[in-house]
Amino acid sequence: MDTGLLAALRTDPELQRRAAEALEAEGDRAALALRKDGTGPELAAAALTLADLRRGARAKFGERAARMYFTRAGLEQATRWPVAARRAARFAEGAGEVTDLCCGIGTDALAFAEAGLEVEAVDADEATAEVARANAEALGLDVRVRVGDALEVGLGEAVFADPARRSTAGRSFDPAAYSPPLDGLLERLEGARFAAVKLGPGIGHEWVDREGAEAEWVSVDRDVVEACLWLGEAAEVRRRASVRRDGAWHEMTGTGRARAETGEVAAYLYEPDGAVIRAGLVAELAEGLEAHTGHEDIAYLYADELRATPFARAWKVEEVWPLNPKKLRGLLAERRIGRLTIKQRGTGIVPADLRKQLKLKGPNEATLVATRLGERHVAVLCQET
Numbered sequence: 318m319d320t321g322l323l324a325a326l327r328t329d330p331e332l333q334r335r336a337a338e339a340l341e342a343e344g345d346r347a348a349l350a351l352r353k354d355g356t357g358p359e360l361a362a363a364a365l366t367l368a369d370l371r372r373g374a375r376a377k378f379g380e381r382a383a384r385m386y387f388t389r390a391g392l393e394q395a396t397r398w399p400v401a402a403r404r405a406a407r408f409a410e411g412a413g414e415v416t417d418l419c420c421g422i423g424t425d426a427l428a429f430a431e432a433g434l435e436v437e438a439v440d441a442d443e444a445t446a447e448v449a450r451a452n453a454e455a456l457g458l459d460v461r462v463r464v465g466d467a468l469e470v471g472l473g474e475a476v477f478a479d480p481a482r483r484s485t486a487g488r489s490f491d492p493a494a495y496s497p498p499l500d501g502l503l504e505r506l507e508g509a510r511f512a513a514v515k516l517g518p519g520i521g522h523e524w525v526d527r528e529g530a531e532a533e534w535v536s537v538d539r540d541v542v543e544a545c546l547w548l549g550e551a552a553e554v555r556r557r558a559s560v561r562r563d564g565a566w567h568e569m570t571g572t573g574r575a576r577a578e579t580g581e582v583a584a585y586l587y588e589p590d591g592a593v594i595r596a597g598l599v600a601e602l603a604e605g606l607e608a609h610t611g612h613e614d615i616a617y618l619y620a621d622e623l624r625a626t627p628f629a630r631a632w633k634v635e636e637v638w639p640l641n642p643k644k645l646r647g648l649l650a651e652r653r654i655g656r657l658t659i660k661q662r663g664t665g666i667v668p669a670d671l672r673k674q675l676k677l678k679g680p681n682e683a684t685l686v687a688t689r690l691g692e693r694h695v696a697v698l699c700q701e702t
Contacts, residue, residue: 318388320447322363326386327451332356336364337371378424386451388444391422394482396515397542399561400535401428404477404513404545409434411511411550412475418467419479419497423449423460425515429477430458437473439465441496467497468505475511475551478502482517490517492524499524503546512548518595520544522573532573533557536592539630544595558592560627567627573597579691580609582637583619586686586699587629588660602628611690615663623702632684632699640664640687640694642674648698653679661687664694 326333335354339347351361370392374382377397387395396404405428408415413435417426420438426449429436438460440446446464453460467478480495480502492499499516506512516525518534518541525532525544531552533545538561547553556573559566577600589602594616603609606629608620623631638648649657655677659668664687671687686697 318363318366318386318444318448319359320444322360323386323444323447323451325360326364326367327454332360332364333367336361337368340365340368340372381456384455385422386448386455387422388448391445391448394479395422395424396428396479397537398424398428399564400537400542401425402431403559403566405429405432405434407551408432408475408477408511408513412473414473415475415477416470416473417477417479418470418502419481420449420462421445421479421481423452423462425477425479426460426462427452427456427458430460431456434475435473436460438462439467439470441466468501472509476506476509477513477515478506479515490519492516492520503527506548508549510549511551513551514546514548516544516546518542518544518591522597531555531557532596533559534592534595535559535561536590537561539590541591541595556596556598558590558596558598558628560590560592562627565627569593569596569598569601569628571596571598571601575600576613577603577618578609579611579613580619581690582611582634582695582697583608583621584634585620585623585702586632586634586697587618587620587626588632589616589618589629590627593628602626611688611695612663615688617662617686617688631702632686633702634697634699635683636698638696638698640666640696642671645685645696646675649675649677649683649685650679652681652683654681654683655679656682658684659687660684663689 339350343350347365348361370387371382374392401424409432415429415434417438420426420440426436426438438449443464446462450462525546531547531554535543554570556571558569589599593602599616603618606620606624608618657677666687684699
């Protein structure tokens with residue numbers, strides 16, 4: 318957002334209110350409604366964009382979204398508030414001040430300040446830094462924001478960094494293409510007493526398997542939202558999966574190197590949370606559930622007894638069949654299954670293509686899991702518990 322337009326919006330809360338109301342009431346015609354009030358076209362567009370972004374930000378920020386300022390790219394990369402608040406609490410246990418590098422619109426900086434830390438937030442872009450300042454003021458939090466290069470600025474006793482993973486070309490999945498590049502950032506943080514770097518959830522393990530570091534994957538309501546690399550005194554374990562369910566946090570830790578036992582399909586099938594899978598903690602989950610895998614490289618678990626866990630979904634197994642579309646079509650027709658959720662791992666099938674071949678009809682509903690048991694391809698018919 319242009320800094321001049323941002324300044325105009327900050328000094329005109331009435332315009333912000335009217336823009337939000339116009340967007341709700343008029344939809345695509347909201348700009349005309351604002352223009353009738355005499356608002357200039359650029360300012361009207363900025364106000365409506367802000368109203369739209371605030372509406373979309375509710376899922377991440379709750380009631381705070383109505384007071385905050387956003388850019389579209391900044392909102393996309395911004396940490397969800399429950400995740401930022403939890404991380405800030407961990408920082409507050411180990412430090413009194415923090416330097417927030419690549420602060421973006423300031424989400425983590427705000428959470429740090431709310432947790433009682435002294436915060437200096439740094440971003441390379443002046444316009445983005447101004448949005449962070451606006452958010453600190455809007456929420457009444459003390460955050461020092463300045464423009465600077467993450468690879469050159471002075472650092473406090475604790476450091477957090479969230480390198481940009483988007484550019485004008487779109488989202489970047491190559492850590493070497495982050496801004497700043499991840500390798501340069503990690504070199505900059507060598508020797509830091511207490512530090513953490515937020516990463517995309519698809520980060521390769523070769524980037525996080527570092528001596529003395531902790532790699533954490535975080536999911537919220539079954540959506541893996543980020544990874545975080547903890548360094549120095551901040552590192553407590555080798556791997557951690559942090560899972561938020563129904564407003565509560567649950568953690569699983571381990572080495573990431575253990576392997577679960579293998580066996581046949583049992584009475585119940587578990588699908589581990591994505592954070593558990595990415596953290597390499599399937600074996601630790603299997604031990605807690607007294608379960609095993611059907612194939613050493615496939616993260617479905619099987620157990621004779623059902624156990625409640627926030628770390629996996631569970632299904633009651635009904636049938637196990639060969640993965641043969643023609644035979645499956647007849648077996649499903651016999652059971653009058655017309656609504657079928659198809660999941661697959663390790664078979665290479667495309668669920669949408671298989672669904673067309675099955676020609677489903679009937680009033681009943683089920684889940685079909687296509688997977689491997691050793692070298693066999695099987696279809697597991699089941700019902701979610």
